[in-house]
Amino acid sequence: MDVELHEVRDFLAVNPPFDQLPDAVLDELPALMTTRYVRRGEEILTLGEPNDEFYVIRSGAIDLRDEGDNLVERAAEGSSMGTVTLVDGDPSTFRAVASEDTLVLVMSGPDWHRLAGSNTAFREFFLGQRRERVRGALRNAHLADSGMAVLRTRAKDMVRHAIVETTADASVREAARIMADRNVSSILVMDGPRILGIVTDRDLRKRVVAAGLDTSDSVSSVMTPDPTVVAAEAVAFEVLLLMMDGQIHHLPVVESGRPIGVITSTDLVRLEHANPVYLVRDIATQADVAGVAKVTSRLPQTVTRLVSQDATADDIGKVVTAVADSVVRKIIALAEADLGRPPVPYCWMVLGSQARGESALGSDQDNAIILADDAGPEGERYVAALAEKVVAGLEQCGYPRCEGDVMATNPRWRQSLSGWRKEFSRWLHEPTSDALLNAAIFFDARALAGDTTLFTDLYRGVQAQAQKSGRFLGLMAAQAVRHEPPLGFFRGFVLQKEGEHKDTLNLKWGGIGAVQETARVLALAAGSPAMRTHDRITDAANAHLLTHETATDLSDAYEFISYVRLEHQAKAVLDGRSPGNHVNPDTLSSLDRRHLRDAFGVVRTVQGQVAQRYPAARI
Structure with a gap:
């Protein structure tokens, strides 16, 4: 190998994804590439035109611009481009222009396809890069107060x-x-x-x-x-x-x-974009749990920024949930890569706030597994090992283990399809306090990975049973009503009297949680498959279980209490404290305190209506 080719090899060897290629493959690459000099302002990819070449920047810089001539990315030394068109065969959706005199290494499309076809890690790197291009203008973009296109459109x-x-x-x-x-x-x-x-x-x-x-x-x-x-x-x-x-x-x-x-x-490229999606992209491209954890650590700052830009609590909940979903999927993929291909079908479920799409900062893990009935001992051992890896990985990424042990590492929350059916039958027909708690958790469930038909088969059946069980719904209603809003007789706040959170309001217990539980029981009574609390309230009104006016009031109360919590959590992050659910009312403005009292009053009124509908709730 002559000196110039050797220099090209050494250059590629220290830049991803070439650094993952075997030495023998690296030795052959320089001979497949030519060096091209691109003057400043010269275009190497044309918007709307086909491309059959792969480019690596050896020196200089190239700007990628969308159809509105907005800067999407400034690619520097070691960056590559052209793979979107090579993978999909589509015309280029970007224009690539040298922002300074630049040297690029060029490989033909057929040579790139042969290289990608025989090297899995190399190919997967560029499939991930393709997803990044779809979101082009997301990089370094911020949500404008007047726009917030990805959350409003x-x-x-x-x-x-x-x-x-x-x-x-x-x-x-x-x-x-x-x-x-x-x-x-x-x-x-x-x-x-x-x-x-x-x-x-x-x-x-x-x-x-x-x-x-x-x-x-x-x-x-x-x-x-x-x-x-x-x-x-x-x-x-x-x-x-x-x-x-x-x-x-x-x-x-x-x-x-x-x-x-x-x-x-x-x-999508036409929209103003937001950094949360860029965060999701970064999670998907990580090679190990430590990398995922590093990216996920940026989430509190993202939420803080969204709060400062006046995004709604509902919108922010979707963002936090989307990030959590991406983390779970990535860690499951990493665990499967370590353990090997699953020997039997299984479904990984998320429960609670993540299932509802309403995750907040500091949310802990709630998850479970449905295993195919023919799994046998081998399948059971596999999902047990998978659960250990995933739960540990989520903990490393900032999602604490559930204090109640509602996690797939607990054999009780890792069962076969028929086992889950028996469990639900017992919960519905012998509703002890533990059974009610478990059922309440599971009725906020969503399939996230694996064979989702297992979840569909299970959930449809148990939802239909729940709707027909008046006794079960009555006991669920009683549980929802038990979460009383922290209001005194004269509408003064009832504060924690002792302990770590003395003189604070628990916004989750009698506010957010009370609305969630009330909406859940009303949705079950209405036969609604909805998971999100706002959707459940709407479906309850459509089924005439609430008036539309009351439903609107309850949705507004839920949004306001949730937003107060988000503001509190964002401030805690800025102050270097852990985000939580307890707020000192003295830190709120007089207007917020008044609105919070009104919101708690709405929750209490709806709880009274639910108690009237279900006599068991008045016991």
């Missing part, structure tokens, strides 16, 4: 065109002609109001042109069946995470069971 507001559709018996040629005539990059395959599948430009290239398929064949032969969809009311932040997690480029938007349009990854 709804999916339905991002739809730019009416749906373009065809039927399953249409030919590929007919579908492609419709797409060309309407100037769209996707078409929905419909059966009446039901989405059967979706076909995109990428599908036509890869599944038709590249595969040599006859264009007279049915479009159903090339469609992606049962595509992931998003609700019209979902916020852009949720849309973005859904597209990232599923590596989705076209996402149908559904309202009242019918599609109203399709969101593309390009639509």
Whole structure:
């Protein structure tokens, strides 16, 4: 190897992901690359144009700009680009321009694909980088007080065109002609109001042109069946995470069971973006638990910033939950990499506030596992080992272990599907105090990883049983009413009388927690599958269990109490203290104290109505 090639090899060897390649592969790379000089202002990637080359910056810097000419990233020495187009085969969604005289190492697309195909870690690095590009302008962006686009913009507001559709018996040629005539990059395959599948430009290239398929064949032969969809009311932040997690480029938007349009990854780039998603991206790219923990330590500062920018408690809860979900998924992936492929299907569930999408700073772990019935001893040993690794990893990342031991490390919260069914039957028909507590925890549950059909099979059945069990609902209502708001006879605050939190209000016990438990029992009575507290309150009103006026008051009270807690937690973070649920009312403004009393009063009134509905609650 001559001196110049040797220098190129040494340069690559100290920059990721090349530093993960075997020495023999590194030795061959320099001969596959050419050096190109790019003058300042020269463009090497053109917006909307195809690209078949891979670039590594050896010296200098290159700016990536979106279609609005906004700076997305300034790539420096050791950075690479071009992989978004190489992986997807799509035109470039960014413009790459040298911000100073720059030297780049260039590899052909076919050579890059061969290298990525034979080196898993190398390929996965760039798949992660692709997700970063979708969120381009997120880097160093902040939520503006007037905008907060990713938290305020709804999916339905991002739809730019009416749906373009065809039927399953249409030919590929007919579908492609419709797409060309309407100037769209996707078409929905419909059966009446039901989405059967979706076909995109990428599908036509890869599944038709590249595969040599006859264009007279049915479009159903090339469609992606049962595509992931998003609700019209979902916020852009949720849309973005859904597209990232599923590596989705076209996402149908559904309202009242019918599609109203399709969101593309390009639509997201048009929004003002927020740092929380960038935080999620960083979690996904970590190689070990220590790296995840380091990234997660930035969450309190993120929440503090959102509070200062007047984001709602509901919005912030979604952000904190999204980060927690990403942490759990990443740690599960790392644990599976250590333990090997799961020998049997299992489902990892999150419980409590994380399941509801209402996580706050300082939330502890609540999790469980459903194991397939045919798991046997080998499967049981595997999930037990998995649970130990994941729970320990979450603790390392700042999520404390549950003091009540409601975690997958506890065999009681790690059972087969049939075992869980028996457990629920006992909880519902023999509702002791422990059974009620366990059932209450589990009715705030969400499948997060693994085989989610196990959760669906279990939850549908037990939810239906709960709705029909008046005695069980009455005892659940009694438990909710027991969490009395901290108000005295003359609407003065009732403070903690002793201990660590003397002279403070517990905002969770008689405020946030009381609303959550009340909303849960009303949702079960209404047969609502909703998890989020605001949604449960709405569904209770729609089922005439609350008046719409009362439901609005209760939602507002819940938001206000939650926001006071968030402000308190944000201040604690800034002061270097641990965030918690106890607030000294003397630290609040007179206006906040008055509003807090009003909010507690609303909670107490609704609890009274629930007690009237369920006699067991008055015992």
